[in-house]
Amino acid sequence: MERLVHGDVSVGDVLPELGIDVTATTVVLGALASRDWRPMHHDRDFAINRNGTRDIFLNTPNQAAWFERYVTDWTGPTGRLGRMTFRMNTPVFPGDHMIFTATVTGTEVDDTGCGWIDLDVALMVGDVATTTCATRVALPLDNDDNPWARRGDAWRP
Amino acid sequence: MNAEAVTPELPPVPEAVTDRIGLIQYEEEGGFPVEHGYIWTTCASVENGNPLFWDDEVADALTDGPIAPPTMLSVWFRPHHWSPGRTEPAVPLQAHFDLKDDLDLPEAIISSNTNTFHDPVRIGDQVRSRQILRSISEPKTTRLGHGRFWTIDVEYLNQNDALLGVESYTAFGYRRPTVAGS
Numbered sequence: 273m274e275r276l277v278h279g280d281v282s283v284g285d286v287l288p289e290l291g292i293d294v295t296a297t298t299v300v301l302g303a304l305a306s307r308d309w310r311p312m313h314h315d316r317d318f319a320i321n322r323n324g325t326r327d328i329f330l331n332t333p334n335q336a337a338w339f340e341r342y343v344t345d346w347t348g349p350t351g352r353l354g355r356m357t358f359r360m361n362t363p364v365f366p367g368d369h370m371i372f373t374a375t376v377t378g379t380e381v382d383d384t385g386c387g388w389i390d391l392d393v394a395l396m397v398g399d400v401a402t403t404t405c406a407t408r409v410a411l412p413l414d415n416d417d418n419p420w421a422r423r424g425d426a427w428r429p
Numbered sequence: 430m431n432a433e434a435v436t437p438e439l440p441p442v443p444e445a446v447t448d449r450i451g452l453i454q455y456e457e458e459g460g461f462p463v464e465h466g467y468i469w470t471t472c473a474s475v476e477n478g479n480p481l482f483w484d485d486e487v488a489d490a491l492t493d494g495p496i497a498p499p500t501m502l503s504v505w506f507r508p509h510h511w512s513p514g515r516t517e518p519a520v521p522l523q524a525h526f527d528l529k530d531d532l533d534l535p536e537a538i539i540s541s542n543t544n545t546f547h548d549p550v551r552i553g554d555q556v557r558s559r560q561i562l563r564s565i566s567e568p569k570t571t572r573l574g575h576g577r578f579w580t581i582d583v584e585y586l587n588q589n590d591a592l593l594g595v596e597s598y599t600a601f602g603y604r605r606p607t608v609a610g611s
Contacts, residue, residue, distance in 0.1 A: 341477035
């Protein structure tokens with residue numbers, strides 16, 4: 273896995289896309305892994321007849337895990353997530369092909385010397401951004417820097 | 430007869446509710462210590478091969494030992510589906526449901542959610558959470574109905590009182606428009 277450093281990244285950079293075919297297993301495994309027992313994430317009858325959706329759908333905590341995986345696939349293990357803001361627009365169902373996309377919207381080094389990257393990340397199904405996630409992730413400034421070593425006032429996500 | 434949407438007037442926010450702004454509520458401990466099995470299950474569910482979660486040498490070098498993915502913050506606090514003696518289902522984000530009741534706004538959606546990550550969550554940590562109502566808006570009308578926005582923070586801490594992260598939920602509680610003349 274590659275390890276990005278802050279200087280490798282510029283505003284406007286586009287991350288490689290990640291495509292995933294969603295199955296019922298994707299949805300159920302994700303819900304149970306995140307300890308979300310609500311029936312709309314594993315019971316198709318409940319989802320259709322009670323929620324009025326066309327099938328079971330990905331839960332939000334598991335979507336967050338997908339976003340994390342997508343971003344840290346790009347940064348490598350030295351990338352440290354600071355902040356994520358989600359907007360959920362429409363559900364993601366089995367049979368959907370989800371594609372994660374992202375663009376770099378900002379880079380900065382804060383007063384403590386921590387290097388930050390801001391990203392607009394989207395989970396797309398077809399032409400629809402089903403969920404968007406503004407993400408702030410810290411990257412090392414060089415190969416001797418490690419954002420994970422930051423504590424207290426030296427970590428300002 | 431023309432059917433016309435009618436926006437119901439909202440009563441002022443009761444003082445007992447505004448008094449809760451900024452107060453710590455519902456401080457609770459997670460049901461079990463952070464454990465590696467759930468970390469691997471979660472990584473498997475999203476095919477996350479980050480060596481930080483699979484390779485102890487990488488974790489030792491970067492994070493002084495194994496940690497959980499930051500986005501698993503709330504996983505450690507979700508109640509078991511069943512536990513001995515419990516007769517009522519446990520409701521996460523109780524402060525949100527309190528506001529729906531207290532403001533008489535029967536419908537609500539979470540309009541946005543910001544997670545901020547602080548100290549890493551480590552294997553064996555006993556996570557506790559607490560809910561803090563941050564704000565309640567003036568009455569607003571959206572396409573869903575007439576109501577109020579509110580923001581609730583859920584803070585997560587470990588057994589040493591270190592802040593692990595904050596989940597900030599902005600919700601819109603509302604009444605559906607009634608239809609005059611129907």
